[in-house]
Amino acid sequence: MTLVFGVFLLTLLVIVAVAIVRSTNLFAAVMLSGIFSLLMAVNFFLLDAADVALTEAAVGAGVATVLFLSALALTAEHEQVRPGGAALQWLPLVVAFATGGLLIYATFQNPVIGDPNAPVHQHVAPWYLENTPELIDIPNVVTAVLGSFRGFDTLGEVFVVFTAGIGVLSILGLRHTLVEMTSAEIDARQRSLRHHLIPRVVGRGMVPFILLFALYVQFHGEYSPGGGFQAGAIAAAAIILYSLLEGDDRGRALVPEWLLQIMVASGALLFGGVGVVCMLLGGSFLDYSVLAEVPSEGQHLGLLLIELGVGITVSGVLLTVFHAFARRASR
Amino acid sequence: MIFYPVVFALLVTMALAIVRAVKGPSLYDRVLAVNMFGTKTVLFLAVASYLMGRPDFLDLALAYALINSIGVMAVLQFFQSREFRRRYEHRHEAE
Amino acid sequence: MGVVELISFVLMTAGGFCVFVGGVGVLRMPDLYTRMHAASVTDTAGLFLVATGLMLHAGWSLPLFKLVAILVFLLVTSPTAAYALANAAMLSGHPPAGVRDETVPSAGRDGETP
Numbered sequence: 407m408t409l410v411f412g413v414f415l416l417t418l419l420v421i422v423a424v425a426i427v428r429s430t431n432l433f434a435a436v437m438l439s440g441i442f443s444l445l446m447a448v449n450f451f452l453l454d455a456a457d458v459a460l461t462e463a464a465v466g467a468g469v470a471t472v473l474f475l476s477a478l479a480l481t482a483e484h485e486q487v488r489p490g491g492a493a494l495q496w497l498p499l500v501v502a503f504a505t506g507g508l509l510i511y512a513t514f515q516n517p518v519i520g521d522p523n524a525p526v527h528q529h530v531a532p533w534y535l536e537n538t539p540e541l542i543d544i545p546n547v548v549t550a551v552l553g554s555f556r557g558f559d560t561l562g563e564v565f566v567v568f569t570a571g572i573g574v575l576s577i578l579g580l581r582h583t584l585v586e587m588t589s590a591e592i593d594a595r596q597r598s599l600r601h602h603l604i605p606r607v608v609g610r611g612m613v614p615f616i617l618l619f620a621l622y623v624q625f626h627g628e629y630s631p632g633g634g635f636q637a638g639a640i641a642a643a644a645i646i647l648y649s650l651l652e653g654d655d656r657g658r659a660l661v662p663e664w665l666l667q668i669m670v671a672s673g674a675l676l677f678g679g680v681g682v683v684c685m686l687l688g689g690s691f692l693d694y695s696v697l698a699e700v701p702s703e704g705q706h707l708g709l710l711l712i713e714l715g716v717g718i719t720v721s722g723v724l725l726t727v728f729h730a731f732a733r734r735a736s737r
Numbered sequence: 738m739i740f741y742p743v744v745f746a747l748l749v750t751m752a753l754a755i756v757r758a759v760k761g762p763s764l765y766d767r768v769l770a771v772n773m774f775g776t777k778t779v780l781f782l783a784v785a786s787y788l789m790g791r792p793d794f795l796d797l798a799l800a801y802a803l804i805n806s807i808g809v810m811a812v813l814q815f816f817q818s819r820e821f822r823r824r825y826e827h828r829h830e831a832e
Numbered sequence: 833m834g835v836v837e838l839i840s841f842v843l844m845t846a847g848g849f850c851v852f853v854g855g856v857g858v859l860r861m862p863d864l865y866t867r868m869h870a871a872s873v874t875d876t877a878g879l880f881l882v883a884t885g886l887m888l889h890a891g892w893s894l895p896l897f898k899l900v901a902i903l904v905f906l907l908v909t910s911p912t913a914a915y916a917l918a919n920a921a922m923l924s925g926h927p928p929a930g931v932r933d934e935t936v937p938s939a940g941r942d943g944e945t946p
Contacts, residue, residue: 433767463797463801467805647810742848745848746849746852747851756859766864773874784844784882793895813916819924820923
């Protein structure tokens with residue numbers, strides 16, 4: 407039955423994707439990509455990948471739409487359709503169809519979903535499942551694989567996020583441009599939702615609950631779906647909600663930019679630092695077993711610290727990008 | 738088996754919301770469709786987590802319930818600042 | 833099937849019906865504001881019935897409290913989202929169908945700041 411739901415939702419996904427490509431109004435495309443993200447989350451969920459689905463939920467619902475809209479505020483709303491370029495547009499279409507056809511042809515050789523004899527289920531996956539209770543001793547195998555067995559990959563991902571944040575800053579500019587204070591203040595008040603009483607009261611009431619949920623996802627990630635990436639995105643969503651309601655100036659007063667820059671750097675540093683400490687204590691890089699007397703407790707401590715590092719960097723980067731866009735829009 | 742009627746109703750309603758989102762006609766209809774789709778997703782995830790026998794996964798529905806409305810707030814802020822900019826430019830042209 | 837299961841089934845099916853009615857309304861109503869009205873049926877009645885049905889199914893457990901939290905947060909946020917949407921539409925000069933432009937109570941498209 408899950409298969410029927412999956413096929414139905416994937417069909418909807420294709421329809422939405424075609425609609426995104428075909429719409430020339432960029433606002434409509436942003437809204438449709440919101441639906442696309444929700445559909446992806448449900449699909450991940452049906453495939454039993456709750457950790458991935460939670461990431462999609464945290465980024466797609468909280469942050470992506472806001473960032474798309476603040477980018478849209480800097481540009482025109484309608485996509486320009488180049489006249490007379492029809493001949494050139496055939497080439498990409500042919501390339502896309504050829505590549506897609508090859509990929510579909512390749513899937514014919516793939517094992518059926520859930521086939522126990524498939525190579526994925528024969529290679530390292532059984533080893534992870536068998537050894538996680540003994541070596542790491544936490545219920546969520548995904549967190550064990552992500553943080554400990556494949557900790558190197560996750561470190562790489564954190565640095566990708568870190569680099570992406572720096573990249574956005576180098577394009578959009580790091581420092582405040584000097585605007586006259588009065589006009590900037592008026593501007594901020596007009597751009598905020600301060601005079602909308604209902605969203606303000608409800609939204610400000612929601613912020614602590616969202617932050618509490620982010621903490622739950624952060625520190626409960628070893629037992630249930632979640633971890634640093636998801637928690638970082640959810641916490642960033644809470645601060646973004648506050649900034650939308652109260653104005654960007656008050657959002658920046660709540661979490662100042664120097665703090666954000668420290669967060670972006672220190673999270674990645676914490677992750678790498680844990681690895682170096684492991685080496686100093688006589689283990690190999692990111693081998694947390696040496697952090698405590700009992701190896702599994704060392705693993706717990708290491709996972710807690712690196713997940714914290716991931717969460718700090720992710721929320722720092724997302725908030726930095728949000729503020730960079732908002733500052734550009736108010737110029 | 739007690740979940741199937743509500744699951745089918747939710748899936749069909751999601752499809753209807755997508756039709757509205759694709760058809761438009763105004764931008765606000767699309768926002769309405771996304772918002773409605775989000776609510777349906779929360780319900781679907783909640784029901785599906787029981788259907789699949791994994792009530793732990795309710796965290797996902799809770800996450801959407803908490804942060805799904807942020808998008809609509811951003812939409813209001815977007816149209817509001819666009820309207821202010823339009824008035825500002827209008828006033829400057831008049832001068 | 834016990835009595836509690838039966839009640840849960842009835843509640844969730846009724847909730848599914850409300851959700852479906854709202855979906856049809858969003859598709860067939862003539863303009864934005866009536867469509868929002870239709871969507872609110874699914875957001876309140878549908879949500880309430882489905883969540884209550886799931887709560888009966890869950891019994892006394894941790895998921896019960898998560899379901900209560902989902903219900904409360906959605907009941908609070910979805911009217912707020914509807915307010916924000918209607919406000920955005922009125923602000924940008926999108927009048928309800930059948931209302932002539934001069935009777936729109938917006939502060940005048942080229943007027944002062946509200």
